[in-house]
Amino acid sequence: MSNLIRNCWYVAGWSTDFSRTPEQRWLLGEPIVLYRRTDGGIVALEDRCAHRMAPLSAGRVEDDAIRCMYHGLKFGSDGRCMEIPGQELIPDRACVRRYPVVEKNSWVWVWMGDPSLADDSRIANSKALDDPSWILKTGHLDYEANYELINDNLLDLTHLTYVHAGSFGADEAWSRNRPKIETLDNGIRSSRWIINSPPIPPLGKAAQHERVDIWTSFDFIMPGTFLLYTAMYAAGTARLCGEGEPGAEHEILFNNFTSQAVVPLSEQTSRYYFSWGPGAAFGTEADAQIMIDVAKSAFLEDKVMIEAQQRIINANPQVRPMPTSADKAITIFQRMMKAQDVARDAPVFERA
Ligand code: FES
Ligand SMILES: [Fe+2]
Incomplete structure (x- = not known):
């Protein structure tokens, strides 16, 4: 089934x-x-x-x-x-x-x-492409893999350090610290600071800083919409905020937003839609182009790993995963999806 x-x-x-x-x-x-x-x-x-x-x-x-x-x-x-x-x-x-x-x-x-x-x-509150607060560019990618493997990838960003070392240039801190996970009505929220990190280009005002504190928070809404907000601040800001959500009194050096949707086309094929770009107050069209180009090469890195993972799973589907503490959001989200799934038996085929 x-x-x-x-x-x-x-x-x-x-x-x-x-x-x-x-x-x-x-x-x-x-x-x-x-x-x-x-x-x-x-x-x-x-x-x-x-x-x-x-x-x-x-x-x-x-x-x-x-x-x-x-x-x-x-x-x-x-x-x-x-x-x-x-x-x-x-x-x-x-x-x-x-x-x-x-x-x-x-x-x-x-x-x-x-x-x-x-x-x-x-329906998840993604951002419209003509929202004047953001400069967003788009793309999509097709996968030979079940969509839940892509969901799992997005729900656990510790993989940035390893899969995306070259493209995003993510610091070790992405894999070592753990986000705060909250449960929402129809998904989860995962937020954290990456403290004293090299700034991730494009930089805007962050170019003047060797180290920054990065606030990063995403909502992952059922069945597969990923809404990620990231903002760079001067190093030391996370401490000033008690490592909680930054308030408006702290100066944003650069910020960006991405909406992504993972869609099951069939059991083993999926499509991944994404938009990405800077806040209009902090970045430019050129920054948006850099970001979407980097994102596209990074997402190909995910695709290579996830399709290879799917082939291994298919060879021996009875083997179960061994969760780590980084899998907390995945575990909670999968449980929510299962609860949603009781509706699977509802009448689904109503001709007009
Ligand atoms: S298949 Fe004959 S009219 Fe459509
Ligand atoms: Fe990734």
Whole structure:
């Protein structure tokens, strides 16, 4: 049985990915077609014609409907068949599944579970790409691995010291100290100071400092959204803050934000969407470009490790992990996901 959880919102792409031209996406092993109606709203339908299973994404959008370009059946944006060329009677079962879909903060989110449970207030508060407070650039990466391995990677940033020694140039402190972990409604928060560290470029005002204190805090929201805020301060600031969250009275030298979403396309394939960039008050377009370029090379380092890990796991799936103290956030998050998973048995397939 699949370990993928149905009752969740999943990112199907950036808002800019979708237009009047149908686009195919896979989520939890299911093909989905997305396109925009004449009013600009998004439609997400099962990408499998009710007639003989041709992909509707190879079809043609007509007003708000989509026509299968194999034998011409036409489906409304509610998933009901409106026309069968050469046939008067349209059977009840001539329909495709319609998925709840929401556009929020530059991502398009599709609800894969019981439609009656789709509550878009549970969607993570990522940052919109046109938020004037940030200069964000984007990318995505496809994985041959189960998405939980990518979640686990993000939930434990001790790996920065080892996997990303070259790209991010992370200090030893990333692997040696432990963050404070808090439980949120639908995820976890992990925060800490990296004290007296060399500043991580790009630097802004931090360029004038040999050592800085770095405040770093992320929320990881179910099923896989990672929202990380990082800010550099003059060395000594962490102590002044009692090693708690820095207040507005302390001068930020440079800060940045990244929204990332890990999405199961199928049991063993995943897509990783990300944006990254500096605060508009502290950095420039050029800084944003440096950051996204570094991030892209760093994420390839993760991909090499995680895909290799998946191959080893697949060879002997009965072998269990041996958690360390760095795995606290992973353990808590996995428990939350399991609780979410009881909804797996809820009715999930409701035709329009
Ligand atoms: S498969 Fe779509 S109309 Fe025949
Ligand atoms: Fe990483």
